[in-house]
Amino acid sequence: MSIEFERKKRSDYEEQLLATAARLLPASARTPTMSLDAAMVVKEGHGSKLTDMSGNTYIDYLLGSGPMFLGHAHPAVVAAVRDYLERGSSYLLPNEPAILLAEEIVEAVPCAERVCYASSGSDSTFFALRLARAFRKRDKILKFEGGYHGQGDHVMMSNQWTKEPGELPAPVPNSEGIPSSVREEVLVAPFNDIERTADLIAKHHDELGAVIVEPMQRTIPPRDGFLQGLRELTAEREIPLVFDEVVTGFRLAYGSAQEYYGVVPDLCAMGKSLSGGHPISVICGSDEIMRFAEGVRKILGGYVALTGTFSGNPISCVAARAVLQELRREGAYDALFAKGRRLMAALQKSLDAAGIPAQVSGEPPAFQPWFTEQAVVDFPSSQSADPMLGFRFSQLLLDRGILKAHEKFFVSMVHSDEDIDLTIEAIEDAVQELKESL
Ligand SMILES: Cc1ncc(COP(=O)(O)O)c(C=O)c1O
Incomplete structure (x- = not known):
């Protein structure tokens, strides 16, 4: 050959x-x-x-930047989508595929007690951070140098494409057009350096609404003890730990990076690999935090807005269910x-x-x-x-x-x-x- x-x-x-x-x-x-x-x-x-x-x-090996984990036009995904299309594509209202998919996610992903849907990976990190901030009642987030979490203003800072890194923990915006005030809400820590991260958390813990990390940052695996250390530090201070599993979710293992590396966050954002190429992303995590998205809070108070016209649309959800079924194969x-x-x-x-x-x-x-x-x-x-x-x-x-x-x-x-x-x-x-x- x-x-x-x-x-x-x-x-x-x-x-x-x-x-x-x-x-x-x-x-x-x-x-x-x-x-x-x-x-x-x-x-x-x-x-x-x-x-x-x-x-x-x-x-x-581009795979649409990751979503085509089952390859292009996988017969099981195509058949599931084709079968469903006759029933309509988007209702805003609860639908069978969205509910059944949530059950499968809760069964698969260690941190997932409840699930919300969005459309892109950027949406999912954005909403996860909003939930975390509401729960913790603090505004700032801590992210890691070199980590990419999509296009939200808060996370488009000090990512992989940062040419001239700043003095940590000051963030460096990766785009024009981000309001300069957003910089005040972001702290940046060195990935894979638990001692310096611990110092930053000790100093700023009372301002932090969330710590967000890619468990494998880009293609850099976590050092032994790094994620565990982060878990302990955030748990001690009751700061929600958010795993951005948009790349690693369902890819490193059926239970995602949190299963693969054996560290369970409070919240997790996922997209790409479960989508079969359809616009869907997932925010999942502990009931304690996820319950802030309950609609009844619009009346009772304490509501976190987390909706989108296409969130939980049945086409993306049937596609994702077909993907998960393939991933469960022995x-x-x-x-x-x-x-x-x-x-x-x-x-x-x-x-x-x-x-x-x-x-x-x-x-x-x-x-x-x-x-x-x-x-x-x-x-x-x-x-x-x-x-x-x-x-x-x-x-x-x-x-x-x-x-x-x-x-x-x-x-x-x-x-x-x-x-x-x-x-x-x-x-x-x-x-x-x-x-x-x-
Ligand atoms: C780790 C990570 N988080 C978030 C995103 C954003 O996802 P999307 O491009 O679907 O908005 C990406 C995209 O590459 C990513 O790699």
């Missing part, structure tokens, strides 16, 4: 569509690498493959982890053999190469990586029929052994070309 991929030249029609996108869609004309040469318009996706309008079919996670482990090992081995300093970090379902000599264990060490090499490597893979984000590889439940073999071959070839270009 060998990788026989030659990228077809863009068709005139795809060129036209891209030109229209560049003119009309300022935010959505995206490329999977930094190179404009990589720009594509997607025609369709099936299983582990994505095809562009010019007829190039790639093995897909051996599903073992097979996923075996594929991810093979890729991680082959990637590190190729880079080492070529003498290119790089660290492959993450967990088998989601990982990335960081082009640096330093072990990547926190935000400052990740900053030592050369992003341009990362972009270049992704481009070289794309030229070999492998589509990934310029950062992560997301492995799906449906990548075949043949996909993995071809990908390893492409990695080895791309690494050689990268080496020759250095």
Whole structure:
């Protein structure tokens, strides 16, 4: 078997569509690498493959930035959605799929006693923080340097793309247009450094409404004891601990990162992997906090507003139920982890053999190469990586029929052994070309 991929030249029609996108869609004309040469318009996706309008079919590790955990157009998801569509798509009112999905989430996720729905991962962290602040009756949040929690003003601070980190705990906004007053409400701590985090919590505990963390921050796993330490520190001070499991939820284990790492937060935000590609996200957690969303509080007082027109819409919920049913299949996670482990090992081995300093970090379902000599264990060490090499490597893979984000590889439940073999071959070839270009 060998990788026989030659990228077809863009068709005139795809060129036209891209030109229209560049003119009309300022935010959505995206490329999977930094190179404009990589720009594509997607025609369709099936299983582990994505095809562009010019007829190039790639093995897909972008997976729509994670949601296509079962691959594209999974037959069980398509059938569930198709069957339901005849009954309508959105009612605002309670519906069977939303209720039955909540039962499944409560059964699966250790912290989940009750569930609210929203539409995107950003919504879910935004609402989780609002609930936490209402419960704790404090305004500030503490997040971690390098952590990404979506686009909300409070969390678009000191995330992975921060070029010039500030003096902790001061946050650095990652976008224009965020009111400067929001900075006053955010403290930033060093990820994976429990001592310095403990100092910050000791100093600011009385102002804190929540501590939010990605249990695996980007692709940096937690150090032994870090999440446990955070759990103890927040529990001691009765500060709600929020896990942002938008990436890790149902991906690292059926019970999510909280099961995988064995630390249970008070609240959790999830999206992507359970969605089957549909707009849905979940806020779940202890009854004590989640009950603030009960409608009756609008009359009695103490209500946290947490609604959305599409929240709990039946189409997204039937899709999610179909996804969870597949994830419950015996051996599903073992097979996923075996594929991810093979890729991680082959990637590190190729880079080492070529003498290119790089660290492959993450967990088998989601990982990335960081082009640096330093072990990547926190935000400052990740900053030592050369992003341009990362972009270049992704481009070289794309030229070999492998589509990934310029950062992560997301492995799906449906990548075949043949996909993995071809990908390893492409990695080895791309690494050689990268080496020759250095
Ligand atoms: C950890 C994490 N939280 C939140 C989000 C935001 O999710 P969405 O893009 O669905 O708003 C993302 C998106 O990449 C994420 O990685």
